[in-house]
Amino acid sequence: MNHILVTGAAGNLGGRVLAALHRRGVPVRALVRHDDRAGALVGSPEVVVGDYDDHHRLTHALSGVHRVFLVSANGPAQVAQECAVIDAAVDAGVSLVVKVSAHGADPEAPVGFWRAHAAVERHLAQSGIRSVVLRPTYLMSNLLGEAPQVRQHGLLPSPPLSAPLAMVDPDDVADVAAHVLLGGTGPDVTQRTLHLTGPEPVTLGAVATLLGEIAGHPVQHLAAPPEQAQAAMRAQGVAEPVVAEILRLFAALDQGAYAATTTTVADILGRAPRDVRDFLHRHAHLFQPAA
Template structure:
């Protein structure tokens, strides 16, 4: 059976793609930078390929004998370079299918850097000649995990989302959709938009976290400037904080306010709601996991 290489394999989505593929009985190789962390997250039975996008030779080595690729390329100043290099290496290795995790709003030339980067990688993938499926994900529920410290210490979290209604998606559903594509004969050239079941606010998220954690959790809407300053104070690189704030601006403008049937079309079931994610995330947010 064809081996699948998963990049970003120890992250919120990648780790779950690995798990889904294993449940499907598909051989999987995890491309990771930190072997220790990957082993802790993925378990000891997963084939690990250590490397870095900045080291093209490690990418080429990881692709040896691989027929399918699940491409996750994290936000980085050199994201486009890294993503296109992986695609070129996959073509050179004879990979037969690439499934790329992208984002709603992806468009080359977008004034929002994250959307521009994803859009440019998408364009390169479509022009590569390899059969490809792009999964454009909505804003992920797992982003709330970035506020775990303030939730634990102060029962509050601070974001510049205002009252935006967002069709947030559980990363487990993104992974399930990706694994379904990789385990079935899905034609290339397809772009699927993945969202959660309804558009909700971060106030709704706070309510579900309150229920799951058994104590009141408050969402505090903050201005963009205060959010960027707080992220920088927490150690986030300034370029990243600036772009995260820009994405929240797009969310307030409604870029993720519509739902789709993408998850149902690819997996045969409805996506999970925020109440399911809140229960799953409760041990992580309480510090018990």
């Protein structure tokens, strides 16, 4: 029987948690929104197709499950949807929920994404389920979205940002999640918050220099003015409320919100967190021009 449910199993972090559990030989149930994503999941898990708004499918997905990995995309429905999963987990008798939140989550935070995570964290704490909240900083995988700009134009664009980021490898986040899901926090832990960072803060200028080495041509960090960044995101089809929150997020990051490091990844996994150079080299083919 699959006692662990991984939500968002076809996504960036959910897929990595699925892979981390597969490497450990653990059978898993995966929740995906569309059945055309099921065949690409690592390890051929048991798949349930459904979303967080469908109580019937959630109930089915949680049947017999003891532990849940909870992650969802930022957006207007995030709080209601994640709280629906938590409520369904209570009804199903789940014993542990591991939720992905964000470093900076706080009811009074200047960024709406962070306030949303704080609201879900509060609901989770009030649910009575044993829980562990993962608060990663800026995920290194965010850099992959700029691979076409790096390949074609030698640019790493962003909204205004000069402060360093203690960005974290998403595989480290997944390894921590897998460790916790398999009982790594100990039975005495009722609620716990883990702040996850990389080993050192780096600027996007330094990241651009590393990308230049990998791509084989110079790469420059382009910190676009807010109006230009806003127009670029709109052109990519990003919803207006999300555009506004991304700009608020980068304004907070430019104030140093993600500059500090923690030892949490090393403390839990017994090894140093991976650095950005390692991450970029592992994904070098995405940044290099086609031969």
